[in-house]
Amino acid sequence: MSKIICSAAIRGAHNIVDKAEQKYQEALDKWGPDHAVGFPNTAYYLPIIYGILGVPVSKLGDVRPVLEKCRSLLPPLVSEKVWLPYLAPTLEAGMATFFAEEIIEAIRYLEYPDFYTKQEDPIGGNIWLGAADDIILRKRGVEFVDGTAPGFAAILGAPPTKEIAAEIAKELQEKNLYVFMCAENNGVRMSEQLVEAGVQIGWPTRLVSFGSDYTATVFAMGFATRAAMSFGGIKPGDFRGNLLYNKNRIFAFAMPLGPVSDEWYANAAGAINWGFPVIADTPIPEILPTGICTYEHVVSNVPHSEIVQRAVEVRGLKVTVSKIDIPVSYGPAFEGERIRKDDLYLECGGGKTKAVELTVSRDMDEVEDGHVEMIGPDLDQIKDGSKLPFAMLIEVAGRQRQEDFEPILERQIHHLVNYAEGIMHIGQRAIMWLRVGKAAVEKGFRLKHLGTIMHAKYHQEFGAICDKVQVKIYTEEAKVDEVLALARKIYAARDKRVDRMTDETEETFYSCTLCQSFAPSHVCIITPERTGMCGAYNWLDGKASYEINPTGPNQPIVKGECIDPVLGKWKGTDEFIFKASRQKFQTASAYSLVHDPMTACGCFECIATILPLCNGVMIVNRDYLGMTPCGMKFTTLAGMVGGGEVTPGFLGVSKHYIASRKFLLAEGGLKRVVWMPQMLKKELEAKLKSRGEELGIPNLFDIIADDTKGATEEEILPFLEEVGHPALTMESIL
Amino acid sequence: MALEIPKVSYSGKIREIVLGKGDKAITVGGGTSYPFYLFEGQMPLKPRIAMEVYDSPPDDWAPTALEPFADVAGDPVAWAKKCIDTYGAEMIALQLVSTDPNGENRSAEEAAALTKKVAEAVDVPLIVWGCNNAEKDTEVLKKIAEDCAGRSLMIGPVTEANYKQVGAVAIGYEHTVIASTPIDINLAKQLNILLGNLGVPDGRILIDPTTGALGYGLEYGYSVMERIRMAALTQEDERLQFPMVCNLGKEVWKTKEAKQSRDEAPKLGDPAKRGVLMEAITAQLVLAAGADILIMRHPESIALIQDMLNDLLAA
Structure with missing residues (x-):
């Protein structure tokens, strides 16, 4: 602590305590020790003295021991030559100051009973209210x-x-x-x-x-x-x-x-x-x-x-924004609204123009909260039916800020913008697509209001992680290009960061028990390499969700000692599962569908199960309505797997997890997969191909059978044999 | 070898919560086993029943439900007194339905004035239940808490949307909160944690797990209540060790079956008994799931439940 401040504070405290002693002595001489003293209409006596020391001062005589306490708290004046840590004595001097000042003020009430108005408002010329009753x-x-x-x-x-x-x-x-x-x-x-x-x-x-x-x-x-x-x-x-x-x-x-x-x-x-x-x-x-x-x-x-x-x-005070000041209605009811060609006033992105949206974190002093700037023409400066390049750059700053949260915040733009009536938003990053309807423009909506929305909503929903938000909206081509270039650089760095994050590099995983309302014993363990089976929560989401809502369904789990790196079991996760499943389950594997597979809620994107004849695994996604080689359709399978139960041989998985390096590690990973619907294969094509390369099986994508090859094990087995699928020669899965 | 009946080992206990003030104050909770499992633990404090009083004259009640209160229906104070004097009510639950913004939309001031009148007229513990519109309830319950300072009311429903505001006045003016969540053990636990973090003392929290009527989703609420009790008693989940309140009278008597006349539903038996039995059965089931406080309407169903409680708890 600054020596100048300490010396001054300690000097000041001495002065104030001296003054209190003097006032006390005068009052004592005048009224005697039994005279009542205190602030009006309170059960807390002189509240600082009562709260801190526990001493109820109700008569003048009670003041003496408090003054003695002040004296004992007061450090000696700071000498020129001595350099000591002064923090503690200075704080004590500050405390003594308040005790002494309460005494001074209490005596003022005795000396001048009408000095303060003793109520909520000034009375006439007297504006001094005094202690709150x-x-x-x-x-x-x-x-x-x-x-x-x-x-x-x-x-x-x-x-x-x-x-x-x-x-x-x-x-x-x-x-x-x-x-x-x-x-x-x-x-x-x-x-x-x-x-x-x-x-x-x-x-x-x-x-x-x-x-x-x-x-x-x-x-x-x-x-x-x-x-x-x-x-x-x-x-x-x-x-x-x-x-x-x-x-x-x-x-x-x-x-x-x-x-x-x-x-x-x-x-x-x-x-x-x-x-x-x-x-x-x-x-x-x-x-x-x-x-x-x-x-x-x-x-x-x-x-x-x-x-x-x-x-x-x-x-560290959080800003609260209670009202979103825009001229159109705002709420989830408008999220799914479409803007048709005939109603269209302005269109940006969607392949028609360059468009990008980006949320980045900055230092506290680089962001001016609530600053919304429009650079380039806004809706009142363009003609009906126009197309414009578009860039929205949202800069956030916060004491708890973490770059990891940028993509999570950025992903919210989609639904937050969509909530505005007459605005349609599709996509994200540099593939975003924005349509503004004529009706919205007539009501006075301007592109600038997108900034108003984002500022208000980031504060409302993500106040825990952002303290300041500023938004810049660009519709000038050159500026849009600048933001695009910046965005591309940041996207690349983000993707790399996520890619490099593994279950080994992170010590903390996150739980998800959101679905316990209908699957009471279900506990999802979300790791960097194993997203929640619903596909909606990855590890970063879990982390952000916990920061935002510390008592919510995503809790941190310190993974602790690794019990089995292949099955994916840790001491910490097992302990958590035991507690969170309310003692129903003692353990779960993060990477196995045979040995203690994880419980499933019902929201899984896909189900993986065993095809014994093929010695492999099939995966079916929710959108695929046809029959699968295991003899059951997705709906039948879902009935078996969900509800918070453990069903060895069946596992709920997210699409993203299929291409993870930890996918069914215990069963041999992606090369166990012998069948998927073609639509799922297509969707994951790029990722599956690159995983195939990594595994040293460049044609892995092509040798996974799909519904065009057959919908029974008997039908697909000849195909697998013909292409020499690796699962056939792997050790028995059962 | 003698047969030994396996016993559940309990590690938790339901908190004892004092309701109301003075001679007629009631303590609930205290259980150390599943409800009525007296062979495994204790249930030292009997579950209690609060009789409903409405803040405005009911216009769509089944004749059976209205009959006992026909003479007092427009006068909540007289209604409350009748419940106590004639039917021996040990608690009163004032249902502030008229504050609903989609209905009469009575102001917080009116509701507070009425609550104060009722609170002054009765000496038994008083539950005050809002209209289930979080925003309006906040306004109404805040005003009531302030105007009825120190009367130790039970106020609710307190939800995730308004726990801060209502929780704060409950702390400041010394009332008990009824923490209400939609049939979900984790949300129930979370709200109790949040109330605790806010500073509401543990001795002033009750759980409303949300109750459906017989035939109208009762089983969902039942399961959640069971799970809350299991967590509280066998899994050391101390944020769930609070007594539970079931506001069931309202739910039962608004069902179609409780209201239909003999002509409308000739196969459903005597309408004079039907609603009463539906209410009694609903009450019986939630008691078996762990309810500590029931909010009920009909004197006859209440009498049936009191009988049952006396039988089950007779040592």
Whole structure:
């Protein structure tokens, strides 16, 4: 911690404790030790002292031991010559500061009973509200718990002008934050500036003018401390619990506006105990490493125009966007809507023009949240029936960002854009196809609104992984070409990354129990090389889904010690399966259809099963309605395999898994496959061919029989013999 | 050699939850075996029945269902009192159907004023059930929680869509939440985890697994309830060790069979008994699956179930 800050904070704390002692002595002389003292209408006494120390101060005499505690917490002043780690003593000085300030404020209530209005609003000329009573606490505290108000900004001092004050207040209100104000900057106070600017202050507008003095900071901190006791079930005196509750749940920060005095430093040091960072407009030293606070501790010299955004970032507050501001209806009902030729206003992509969509992650300072830019002609500048090149570049930034999540976010563009009424979207990446209908354009829809949609939806659905979103939409050929080139480079790198990821390189797999609602004992284990059998969830999806919804159906499984590399069994996965199947199954193989095959839900894309005569395996996909060589159609097979049961010899698989290097490893892999419907073979042609090459059987694709060769084992066996299918000479599959 | 009957070994216990306040407060839960398996464990606290009271006069009820309440149908306070004084109700469940935005769409303020009146008029534990529209329920239940602070109501249904808002007021104003999920053990568990993370104390959570009426999907709910109990008692799943509430009266009495007259359904027997028996059988089955609190309508079906409970629990 910065020595300058520490020295100042410790000096300030000494001053404040001295002042409290003096006030206490005066009060004691005047009223005696049995005189009642406290904040109005609260069951929490002096809340910081009560919450942190567990000491209920109700009469003047109770103050003495608290002051003694302050003294014992106060470190000696920092000497010029000694360099020590000052963090702990400074934090303790901050704590002593708050205890002392509560005492000062409590005595103020004795000395000047009408100093504060003691209610939600200013009364007449008195704008100072003082401590929130328990009714306000409960009513407002609920908003902190349910997230309607994520936290507060504790502002000390004032910005240079009333206009800036109003602007900062408005920005904080827009983020749904409470603004707790106190202290003066050169005789100017922000609460007064707001009144002058005609802004209504008081609890109902969330602009809370706590007090005129810096000691009123304790009303903000006391509010937070009581919230932890009232809503978090934290017991008085459980300081650790209280501070952690605030760090993890109350998104508050201190914002000193104006020169930072020793006393302000002391208050800031105190706030850091609660995990509340400090964002200042003056060039004080910064404390950037993470420790007590979630991210940085002190960030300084921030211009007023950026200070709210910066504060939100530093505290790690998530932006909530509740409404998507576009002129057409928006919802899943419009997802399947088609735009026919006659209704068409604009068409992009789909082979007609160049078109691409790309989501990339950037550093926090490279993205301006909510920035949507249209480069090139928009819908109001073109004629009905036009075609345009198109590129949508979505740049996201987040504290939890991971490049791995880019493709997952990007894949959402399809349905998120489709939800807009009058817009049709097909495909993805550089094969995307966009149609905008005439009706949408008449209602005022512009291409720019695609950016509005993506910004809002990324925040709403993926807030856990993106903090900032900006969108650029291009309809100028040259710019589109630039994005295309960038996209191609990124796609290649992504594909390579996924390709290189193996079950050996990753320590964590993901579960999927989404289907337990109808297949109660089903547990899917998703590994990098074995996607979920539904084809909808690969390993990265599992990872992202867990980040977004940590209590959801995709949980991380540390694979642990490998029990059998060929069957695909690990200690960690077995333990997980035992628990998640509610003790029905003890083990499952990731790579076998004969030995402890995995359970199947019912959503599998394909079913693999044994053809004993051919000593091989056949695979049939859901879309294939005909008879198969095992004597059953897909529907009959599905009835046998699904429902969360283990059926040795039968396995639900995804299409993608068929071309995996781990496909049925225990049975000999892809070269065991003797039959597939032609439609499935066609769909997987490129992948199957390249796997054949890899396996040293370049003609593997051609020697797998299909429905044109026969629909019974007897019919296909001669073909397999003729082409010399490797399965025939492999060891017996049974 | 004597025959030894194999026994299930239980490792869990259902949490005991106190409902309501004062002399008439009730504790439910506490079971250490499958329901009524008294040869394997204990069921120290009897399942309880809450009688339904509606916030507006019913207009489409079967005559059999309406008959006992015909004189109080427009007056929820009198209705609640009649349930207690005449039929010995040990709990009341106020069904706020009139708040439904697709129906009467009564405001949260009206609903809260009414709930307060009923809460003041009765001393037994009070369940307050919204209209199953998450958005409206949020508004209504928030207002009720605030206006009835400290009355220890049971409020629901609390769903994934509104658990934060309703959970927050339940914490702040000290009520119990009824965590409602659509017939799915994992969603039930997840909602309980989320409520816990939010800060709702474990002593103030009840599970509504969603109940269908006899012949209308009851078996699905039954299986899920069974599985919730198995997870809670034998698999140490502590986020499922909460008592379960079944809001079944409403479900049974809205079925076609419960409403049809003798002329409309000549082969279905005496309409005066039909609905009563359907309700009683539904209740009996969910009890066997593990229900701790039943919300029921007809005094006769309730009497049948009380009889059954007394028989089964007689040591």
